Amino acid sequence: MTSQAPTHHHILPFRTYMLVTAGLLILTAITVGISYMDFGVFNLLVAMAVAVGKAALVALFFMHLKYDNKIYLMVFMVALLTLGVLIFLTLADTMTRGDIDIEETGPINPRAAMYLKDTTSAATPDSLVEGRADTAAVDTTSISPGEE
Template sequence: MSASNDNAGHGHTASGHDAHGHGELQMGHHHVSSSAMFLNVLIALLILTAITVGASRIDFGSANLLIAMAIASVKASLVIAFFMHVKWDTAINKIVFLSSFLFLSLLFIFTLADQATRRMDDQALTTKTPVDKQWVHPSTLAEQKQ
C-alpha cells in the first residue's frame, strides 16, 4: 500500500487499495463469489422448484398454499443472499432492501386480518349487493329501458 495515490496528471488513482497487492479488487473490499458457489445455489433452486411441484400434487388441504409459500421463501432467500450478494452487502443496503419485506408484511397482515374478521351476509364467502336485485353494469341500463 503506497503512502500516496497520486499519479502524475491525476488527483487519485482508483482507490486506496494497492491494485496489485493482495488479489483484492480496486473498488473497496468487494466480494467476488466463486463459480462453484453460484452453481450450488442454482442446483438448490432447481431442486426446490421440483419439490414445489411435487408438494402441490399432494393434498394437504389449506396447508398447500402455506407449504408452497414456505418453499418459495427459501428460494427467494437464496436468490437474495447469494445471486444478489446481499450477504456481503453493506448494512444500509441490507436495511433498505429487507425493510421492504417488513412493510409488505404490514400490508398483508392488515388486509388479511380485515378479511378474516369480517362477516359477509349469510354466505360467508360471497359478497352481495345491498339491495335485493341482480346487479347490472350501468352501461347495460340504456338497452334495458328501450
C-alpha cells in the first residue's frame, strides 16, 4: 500500500470548490452588470480584467495549477506568452497600416529620398545636382548617394 501513497494528489476541501464557484458567479454578475452601463473604453478593460480573473480562478483551483507540479503551470504560461506575442505583433501591423498611407496621412518624412521626385516635380534632375544651394524646399545633402 505504501507504493500508492505518492499517487494521492492534494485533495482540495469541498469548501474551496464552493468558494471558487461563488467567486466565478459573482464576477459574472459584475461583468454583466457593468455591460448595461456606458463607460466607453473602460467597459472593455473591466470586461477583460474580470475575464482574466475568472480564468485564473478556473486554472489555479479547478485545474489544480496552484497545487500541482509547477511544470504544468509553465506549459500553460508558454501557451499564453506565445499567444500574446502572436496577438501583439499582428495588431502592431493591422492597427497601424493607415499610419503610412500616403493618400491619407502624407509622407512620414517629406524629405525622404522616396518622395524626392514628388516634392520637387518642378525641378529637373540637373538642377537638383547643380543647384543644391538654391533648392529651398528640399535639402538633398543627406540623400545624394556618394556625397557624404
